[in-house]
Amino acid sequence: xxxxxxxxxxxxxxxxxxxxxxxxxxxxxxxxxxxxxxxxxxxxxxxxxxxxxxxxxxxxxxxxxxxxxxxxxxxxxxxxxxxxxxxxxxxxxxxxxxxxxxxxxxxxxxxxxxxxxxxxxxxxxxxxxxxxxxxxxxxxxxxxxxxxxxxxxxxxxxxxxxxxxxxxxxxxxxxxxxxxxxxxxxxxxxxxxxxxxxxxxxxxxxxxxxxxxxxxxxxxxxxxxxxxxxxxxxxxxxxxxxxxxxxxxxxxxxxxxxxxxxxxxxxxxxxxxxxxxxxxxxxxxxxxxxxxxxxxxxxxxxxxxxxxxxxxxxxxxxxxxxxxxxxxxxxxxxxxxxxxxxxxxxxxxxxxxxxxxxxxxxxxxxxxxxxxxxxxxxxxxxxxxxxxxxxxxxxxxxxxxxxxxxxxxxxxxxxxxxxxxxxxxxxxxxxxxxxxxxxxxxxxxxxxxxxxxxxxxxxxxxxxxxxxxxxxxxxxxxxxxxxxxxxxxxxxxx
Amino acid sequence: xxxxxxxxxxxxxxxxxxxxxxxxxxxxxxxxxxxxxxxxxxxxxxxxxxxxxxxxxxxxxxxxxxxxxxxxxxxxxxxxxxxxxxxxxxxxxxx
Numbered sequence: 001x002x003x004x005x006x007x008x009x010x011x012x013x014x015x016x017x018x019x020x021x022x023x024x025x026x027x028x029x030x031x032x033x034x035x036x037x038x039x040x041x042x043x044x045x046x047x048x049x050x051x052x053x054x055x056x057x058x059x060x061x062x063x064x065x066x067x068x069x070x071x072x073x074x075x076x077x078x079x080x081x082x083x084x085x086x087x088x089x090x091x092x093x094x095x096x097x098x099x100x101x102x103x104x105x106x107x108x109x110x111x112x113x114x115x116x117x118x119x120x121x122x123x124x125x126x127x128x129x130x131x132x133x134x135x136x137x138x139x140x141x142x143x144x145x146x147x148x149x150x151x152x153x154x155x156x157x158x159x160x161x162x163x164x165x166x167x168x169x170x171x172x173x174x175x176x177x178x179x180x181x182x183x184x185x186x187x188x189x190x191x192x193x194x195x196x197x198x199x200x201x202x203x204x205x206x207x208x209x210x211x212x213x214x215x216x217x218x219x220x221x222x223x224x225x226x227x228x229x230x231x232x233x234x235x236x237x238x239x240x241x242x243x244x245x246x247x248x249x250x251x252x253x254x255x256x257x258x259x260x261x262x263x264x265x266x267x268x269x270x271x272x273x274x275x276x277x278x279x280x281x282x283x284x285x286x287x288x289x290x291x292x293x294x295x296x297x298x299x300x301x302x303x304x305x306x307x308x309x310x311x312x313x314x315x316x317x318x319x320x321x322x323x324x325x326x327x328x329x330x331x332x333x334x335x336x337x338x339x340x341x342x343x344x345x346x347x348x349x350x351x352x353x354x355x356x357x358x359x360x361x362x363x364x365x366x367x368x369x370x371x372x373x374x375x376x377x378x379x380x381x382x383x384x385x386x387x388x389x390x391x392x393x394x395x396x397x398x399x400x401x402x403x404x405x406x407x408x409x410x411x412x413x414x415x416x417x418x419x420x421x422x423x424x425x426x427x428x429x430x431x432x433x434x435x436x437x438x439x440x441x442x443x444x445x446x447x448x449x450x451x452x453x454x455x456x457x458x459x460x461x462x463x464x465x466x467x468x469x470x471x472x473x474x475x476x477x478x479x480x481x482x483x484x485x486x487x488x489x490x491x492x493x494x
Numbered sequence: 495x496x497x498x499x500x501x502x503x504x505x506x507x508x509x510x511x512x513x514x515x516x517x518x519x520x521x522x523x524x525x526x527x528x529x530x531x532x533x534x535x536x537x538x539x540x541x542x543x544x545x546x547x548x549x550x551x552x553x554x555x556x557x558x559x560x561x562x563x564x565x566x567x568x569x570x571x572x573x574x575x576x577x578x579x580x581x582x583x584x585x586x587x588x589x
Contacts, residue, residue, distance in 0.1 A: 101569040198549050212548060241555045242548070310532045321509060328510075330582050335575035344585050349512035361511050365521070366528050368509040369497075382535050384545030389538065391549065425524060426531045442549025467550070 004029035006168045009073050009225040010252075016062055016072050023058035023072030026171070027051050027116050030074040033169045034118060039494040042154075042164040044079060044137040045087045046119040054116040061114055069252070070232040071114025076164045076173040079120045080127055081107050081216070082205040086117075090207040091135035092125045094355025095333040104205025105237045106174060106216050113232040118170050122160025125357045126324065127181055127209045130431040131420055132159025134359045142189060142414050143167040143490040147455045152414040155185030161219045162189040166490060172220040172229050176206060178213045179312055180409075180435025183447035183462055186219055187409035190449040190458030190488060192477070193219045194226045197467045198442035199244035201230075202237035210319035211242075213312075213439045223448065223478045227251035230470060246468055254471035259479050260294030262472075264463075265402040269305035270434060272411070279408050279459065282451045286406055286461040289483035290476070300402060302393040307386050308437040313429055314370050314383035315440070320360075321367030327355060362425060391441040398466050404476050405464040408434050409447045413457040438464050446477045449486040458488065496526035 004026050007015065015021045031051060034043050051074065058072035077083060080090045082100035089095030103111075111117070122140040124132050131153040132140040142154040143166045154163040158175030162185035165173050175182040177195035186193025194217045201216045208214060218229035231251045237243040266287055271280070287297050329335035329351030336350035356364065370379035397405065411433055420428050438445045444467070447460045461480065465473030497505075502522040506513040513521055571577040576584075 098573050101566075101572060199552075238557070242550070242552075244550065244552075245555075304538070307535055307538055310534045313528065314532050314535070325510075329575060330584055331570075332573035333575070338585060342585060344587050345510070346512075347585055348510040349507070352510055353512035356511070362521075362524060362528075365502075365505055365509050365511060366525060369505045369525065369529075370532075372505065372508060379529075379532060379535075381545050382538075382540060383532075384547075385540035385543040386535055386538050387546040388543050389540070391546065424527055426527055429531070440549075 005033040007171060008221045009070070009171050009228050010222065012073055012171055013069055013228070017067065023055040023062065023116060024052070026072060027055035027074045030118055030170050037167060037169050037494055040141050040143060040163050040167055041138055042122055042140050042160040042167065042169060043076065043119045044122045044160065047086055047117055050117050054111070058114045058116060068113045069228045070110060072116065073171050074116040074118050075110065076118050076121045076161060076170040077107055078158055078161050078174050078176060079123050080176055080207045081174060082207065083107050083117065083120070086120060088120065088207070089333070090126045091123045091137055092356065092360065093136045093334055094327045094352070098332045102205060105202035105235065105239060106206065106233050109235055110232055115232065121164055121173055124157035124159065125360050126207070126320070127157040127176055127178055128320070128359050128363055129156040130180070130184060130428055131417070132156040133417065133420070134357050136357065139417055141417065143494065144189065144414060144457055145490070145493065146416065150416045153188065153417050155188035155414065157181035158185045158219060162186055162191055162193070165189070165191045165219050165221060167494065172218055172225055174216055174233070175219045176214055176216045177439065178209050179316060179439050180432045182217050182219060183409050183435050183445055184431065186447040187449070187458065187460030188414035190486065191219060191221060192223055192226050192446065192448055193217065194230060194446045194470070195444060196230060196234065196470055197444045199242050200234050200444070200468065200470065202235060202240040202243045204237055204239035208323040210316040211323060212319060213316060223474055223481045224252060224255060226446065227255055227474045244468065249471050251471050251474055255475055255478050257475070257478055257482065259290065259476050262295045262403040262476065263401050264290050264295045264297050264476070265300035265397055265405045266297060267300050267302045267305065267405055267407060269302050270407045272433065276412060278453050279411065282459050283406070283408050283461060286450055286480060289480055290406065293479045293483065298402065300397045300405070302397065302437070304386065304389045304393050305437055308390055308440055309429060309433055311383040311386040311390065312432065312436040312440060314379050315387060317363040317367030318371050318380050319367070321364045321371060324360070324364055327352065387440045390437060394441045394443060403466065404473060407462055407464065409460040409462040410434065413453045413455070413459055434462065443467060444470050444473055446473055448477050448480050448484070450480060450484040451486065452488060456488070458486070497522045497529065
């Protein structure tokens with residue numbers, strides 16, 4: 001077999017089971033692809049020694065007949081996950097030099113299942129951004145290019161994960177999604193990204209951004225792979241009191257391809273002003289595909305959609321200001337060099353000014369503002385009330401019998417790196433218009449590549465599911481994936 | 495609502511982030527822009543609506559009140575920028 005790094009997780013698993021390949025061979029193929037991918041800047045800390053040792057152990061397990069579906073599968077890990085002994089700094093200068101003494105539950109679950117750790121992946125700093133340009137490691141680059149050769153953003157915050165999966169540097173990758181950070185980069189790179197229900201996957205050991213919204217999930221080359229990888233990542237965890245004590249089903253076994261009789265809602269409020277015709281046409285096409293497969297398409301209303309973005313940009317920074325208070329230059333990471341007579345307050349203020357990038361500083365300060373005395377009710381509490389109304393919109397739709405909701409993932413295809421440099425912060429926030437609503441409601445969502453724009457760039461649709469019904473959601477996504485038949489890959493230039 | 499330079503300085507200090515005086519006008523402008531965007535929320539009738547605390551209706555899990563971990567001071571200090579004699583070291587706090 002050649003180009004083993006191009007395999008899907010399901011394909012590699014089957015080849016491993018048939019003894020057609022070894023985990024060691026798969027791992028070497030990925031390590032070679034990573035070594036030749038510097039221009040993408042997707043992997044920021046490589047762990048080849050760990051990868052080889054884990055692959056050897058996986059081959060032993062396979063030989064002993066003890067293989068699980070992820071055994072021997074080489075994966076990339078977003079930098080935000082703590083991996084014991086490996087730099088884990090959420091792409092922030094303030095955590096430079098930090099090597100965790102412990103392992104995140106998600107990565108531990110993956111290692112327990114036999115997955116192979118290739119290294120850490122680029123992202124926006126503390127997962128705050130939609131272009132992977134706020135990273136202390138520099139921007140990651142989309143393997144897809146514009147027709148004129150322009151370098152494009154892979155999206156964010158999980159931009160390195162998306163770029164790595166799209167460029168076949170790994171078979172799958174972990175991401176996190178607080179406001180769209182798995183789904184938007186998946187849409188920009190023609191890959192599949194699943195954000196599970198809040199509580200499906202443990203947050204323990206995942207460097208926190210906004211705790212009531214953060215959720216980790218898989219980023220893969222196919223819907224089937226997302227089902228396999230989610231099964232390995234999900235668990236109830238005593239270390240995360242918000243993790244759900246609900247059994248993890250065999251998601252792959254639920255991929256029947258039969259969605260007859262399912263009711264798919266089309267939310268009229270997602271038809272926003274200025275939406276490109278291509279996206280609108282793709283959305284209609286996606287609905288037709290599901291209808292052709294026997295689903296019933298119904299128009300629905302989610303009346304508070306418009307307020308999701310402003311509510312998100314109150315709640316997420318508020319939680320971030322609180323979570324990021326721990327970076328004080330005392331326990332880990334960067335500490336500023338102090339001047340004569342500087343006390344502890346100067347140490348905090350200088351350390352945090354130097355350690356955090358502009359977008360993170362901005363969100364901490366705005367979060368501090370909306371939580372401060374006198375503004376708490378006007379901003380933070382009001383946003384939390386609007387959040388209740390947004391969740392109520394979804395509850396009403398599901399209560400009326402809707403099984404899932406179909407919507408665009410992003411307002412456009414991937415755009416050039418640097419395009420947002422001159423934009424004000426609010427323009428960047430508009431990237432999240434279709435994705436944040438489900439984070440506020442805690443729902444699962446999956447981005448699936450469905451078509452290409454005039455330039456040949458991937459475009460995606462997302463399906464939003466009922467809480468803890470990832471199995472159904474993946475099955476609907478599978479139907480969409482099959483009907484769309486998206487097989488395009490970026491031409492290798494890196 | 496817009497934020498003055500003085501308010502920007504105060505909130506940056508509350509957040510313990512040093513901001514040079516020269517950067518305050520731009521910060522105040524950006525914060526005002528973001529707050530203006532947030533003010534769309536004032537259009538929503540939230541009378542009688544409970545503020546959301548968590549998305550899943552669940553009782554906070556409880557566990558036995560016992561020591562489950564500890565005795566690892568070295569590991570906890572291993573990432574500290576300055577650790578001495580088993581403690582985190584910081585500039586003098588009390589005169």
